Amino acid sequence: MEPHTDHLAKAAAGLRLLDDPDRHPWPIVAQAAAEVPRHVYRALLALKAYDELTPVDQVAMCSALAEGHVIGDHARSAPTARLYARLDHLADECAHFGAECDPSMSWRFDPKRGTQLDRAVDHLTVYAALDPVWQAQVIDRLTPPRELSTRLMRALRYVAPPTPQPRPALDEVLTEAVEHMGRDEVQGTATATATAQDLVGRLSRMPQEWQLHVMRRLDLGATPLDAISSAAMARNLVHHRLGLDGWQAPTAALPPTS
Template sequence: MTNKPNTTLDRLRTALDTLAKWPEVSWDEVSRVAGEAVPLVWDALKDHGVWYQLEPADRAALYWALSTGQSVQTHRPSPVADGRPVLDELSRECAYFAVHCEGRHECWAAAEGRYEEKEGAAQLLDWYQGYTPAWRPEVFRILETEHQTLRHREDGPPVLSHVLSRVHDRICDRDTPRPDEGHYTQTALRLASLPEGWQIETMRRMAAGTLPGHAVDGAFDAISALPRHGVELSPMPPP
């Protein structure tokens, strides 16, 4: 057996160290490394024989991270306010998948809590899908409108699980959802059209604070980018 997997993960650690140093490191260097980091961990997953053992939601997350890394690589320079969150997201995703290769969480501290997020997202999706199509857009309406009104308060933006609970209470009280002019209904329909793994990953990102419309758009953008990485979209996008 070759030592390629260890070499690949060593290169990944070096890449993540570089991402962590921005803005001390130039954006040209960081953007280049951001485009290389996810392919490195993808190679490591394949080298360790675990890529095809991953759950669909995890494969969707890796594909999404590939798209994010490529976007960082091709859009420069980046405003400081926008650069740090996306670099942290990339580092966390790479660390999460590196754990799948090594099984050692202590070596990839950035991945802490990431597994629980995925498990929670699957439960949130089940909860959301338990509502009728008439109520699903209402979940997104509340999330988006309250995100705008509450983001400057001390308690922060709305939490997806709390919104789902409130919708549940309204259904039990025989309330009716507010009329939707189409935006939130369209978001719900687009989410439902995604493969289940992509739905779980999209829900995870919503739970982390991404607006529903932006999260769903991000999923479709990531899928559209897959052919650049040699992933076919026919007859259906993976996973």
């Protein structure tokens, strides 16, 4: 059996666990979450396909590796609602890269993924053209009220957090910001929270490929705190190689974090 075939078979088996996690013990699910992206990554390496990925897809693969690593670290602890919520996106990303390796196998992932990347480019172009005060307003509008306290409650799996108010869509928030800025309305850092202003700074210091990754996550419904913090965590983890043999950092997307 070719090395990539073995890795893809193991990835497909792990994805079957991630597709229906409630039917399996949490430690097994968490272990699968850690192993599936590693098998997919190694298959890409074996096929010499990793360097053929766009920088944005290299970032997505790195993010999946880091996400799986974090979930796997919680294999021995009680699972939380937030960990379960992260499984769907992880499985979708890994299935996409599995299809990149061997499209003849049965992989289940969102067929609109390519459109998501196109939208991320459009959203980042609009966001980057805003003044920093309006960028902070965008981040503020996308942040649910009491997000920090809600995240603490989610850490307890059997405590249901308050039902959040519907979050406005990224398209809507960006369009409003452009219109307000065009009318020279005074708004921005005076009303944006300190957290929003900090997140704007953190996002601006990321390479463009990681900024696009964040925009895609925001468009999919992630909060700014989750999307930006997860990207920063992923950059840090993959920079330290996660103990992977044959690790290759993204060719253009992952400069040293020091």
